[in-house]
Amino acid sequence: MDTRILISCMSGTYCNHYSRTRILETIAWSFEALSTGKYPRCDPWGRPFTAQYHPHRMLVTISEWADVNPETPLMRIPGWSPWRILPDIMHICYLACTVDVITSCLLDWSDSASLFFNGSSREKRLTQLWENYRSWCESQGYDLADRASRKLFSTSALKPEAGKYVEVSQKTLNATAARYMAFWVASVSKKIAEWTGADPDMFRAGAAMGLAEIEMVCLRGGRVFSPPEWTHFEFGYLVYRAGLNKMGAIALEKKQTRWRQRPKGHGLEHLVHDFHGLNPRYCSNFLDEDFVRRSKKLAIQSNARFVSKHVLFRYAIAATLRWTDLKPE
Numbered sequence: 001m002d003t004r005i006l007i008s009c010m011s012g013t014y015c016n017h018y019s020r021t022r023i024l025e026t027i028a029w030s031f032e033a034l035s036t037g038k039y040p041r042c043d044p045w046g047r048p049f050t051a052q053y054h055p056h057r058m059l060v061t062i063s064e065w066a067d068v069n070p071e072t073p074l075m076r077i078p079g080w081s082p083w084r085i086l087p088d089i090m091h092i093c094y095l096a097c098t099v100d101v102i103t104s105c106l107l108d109w110s111d112s113a114s115l116f117f118n119g120s121s122r123e124k125r126l127t128q129l130w131e132n133y134r135s136w137c138e139s140q141g142y143d144l145a146d147r148a149s150r151k152l153f154s155t156s157a158l159k160p161e162a163g164k165y166v167e168v169s170q171k172t173l174n175a176t177a178a179r180y181m182a183f184w185v186a187s188v189s190k191k192i193a194e195w196t197g198a199d200p201d202m203f204r205a206g207a208a209m210g211l212a213e214i215e216m217v218c219l220r221g222g223r224v225f226s227p228p229e230w231t232h233f234e235f236g237y238l239v240y241r242a243g244l245n246k247m248g249a250i251a252l253e254k255k256q257t258r259w260r261q262r263p264k265g266h267g268l269e270h271l272v273h274d275f276h277g278l279n280p281r282y283c284s285n286f287l288d289e290d291f292v293r294r295s296k297k298l299a300i301q302s303n304a305r306f307v308s309k310h311v312l313f314r315y316a317i318a319a320t321l322r323w324t325d326l327k328p329e
Contacts (some may be wrong), residue, residue, distance in 0.1 A: 087271040089280035090289070093214070094175035096264040097240075098182050101207050102148075102173070103166040104247065104258040105185050107158055108204065109192075116192060122160065126153040136184045148177045165257045175286070179215055186212035203246035207259075210240025218281040225277050237272040241265075 029044035042048050074080055109117055110125040117132075119125035130153035137147050149172045151157050158166055173181070186208040193205035213236030221229045247259040271280055302310040 086278070086283035087267065087275060087280055088283070088285040089218070089271065090175045090284045090286055092264050092267045092271060093211070094178045095170070096262060097268055098178045098211055099168055099173060100165075100260045100262070101211060101240075101244070102178065102181055102185055103152075103158060103168060104251075104260075105189060105204060105208060106153065107160055107166075107256075107258055108200075109188075110158075110160075114192075115195070116188075123155055126155070126158075129153055132188065133181070133184055136187070137180075140180075140183075142180055146176050146180055148173045148181050163257060165260045175289075182208065182211045182215055200247070200250055203243045203250070206239050206243030207247060208243070210236045210238070210243060212236075213239065218279055221279045221281075223279055223282045225279055230277060234272055237268065241269070 025044050029040070033040040040049070106126065106129060109129060110122045113119065113125065117125040117128045119128050130150060133148070133153070152168065152172050157168065157172060186205070189201070189205040189208040193201040214233060217225070217229050217233040217236065221233075225233060244259060244261075244265070248261055251258045298310070299307050
């Protein structure tokens with residue numbers, strides 16, 4: 001379809017009439033705001049965007065949750081509340097927003113020869129980038145398991161001529177590697193921006209350094225941010241977002257599929273503004289992903305007739321061994 005109009009489908013199974021109405025009202029409001037070319041002062045229901053607006057956007061009680069959602073098994077769990085639904089920075093940031101910035105920077109830096117990466121072809125410039133990244137990892141003491149694959153620094157992975165946004169397998173760049181690689185991208189983009197002073201390089205550095213600032217605050221902070229930590233966390237997001245928007249506009253002008261604007265970017269905004277004080281590092285999905293990996297390994301070794309029971313039983317044993325002196329075989 002040769003169109004820029006987005007079409008969205010909602011299943012009535014997962015939301016009631018009230019929910020659908022609110023969603024459609026929001027979509028209509030967003031199109032009206034888009035037609036004026038100005039950021040709206042109020043939300044779709046007339047409430048002004050102020051410093052006190054964000055806390056009121058969250059669902060607080062089960063009754064409020066029930067008003068906008070059909071009955072789900074979650075509501076029947078004793079002690080459950082909407083406050084237990086927390087954002088997952090691993091899938092929102094490390095496997096989406098951070099990967100987009102990393103791949104876009106690699107493509108930008110390898111487009112043509114420069115003072116920093118002067119290979120005669122894109123492949124050779126990507127090889128220079130790989131060598132720079134590998135040296136940086138060794139200087140930081142990162143294990144091989146925490147690094148991106150060599151394959152990421154190749155035209156076969158980035159596909160610069162495909163006309164599509166880059167999709168990277170987790171075998172090439174997993175979440176842990178992406179979160180640490182963000183610091184390398186930030187350091188390289190900062191050096192280039194300081195040397196050239198060009199606007200695109202400054203915007204690119206802003207996007208990369210903003211993500212690095214977010215990760216640094218998460219690594220240094222406790223379960224709940226202090227006010228100064230929260231200020232730096234929010235500042236990092238705003239710098240990242242400003243740089244991403246500028247680079248996205250440049251990419252569109254050049255008709256390049258880079259610096260993607262995706263729904264998870266909006267999810268990152270909610271993570272920053274709607275969960276005041278919460279360090280997302282402590283509610284990430286790393287442990288759940290680890291559970292899936294271990295469960296799959298156990299399932300392969302279990303009898304097919306009793307796989308569910310055996311997997312859960314053996315995982316429960318493995319999980320509780322951490323509190324004993326026993327060692328798994």
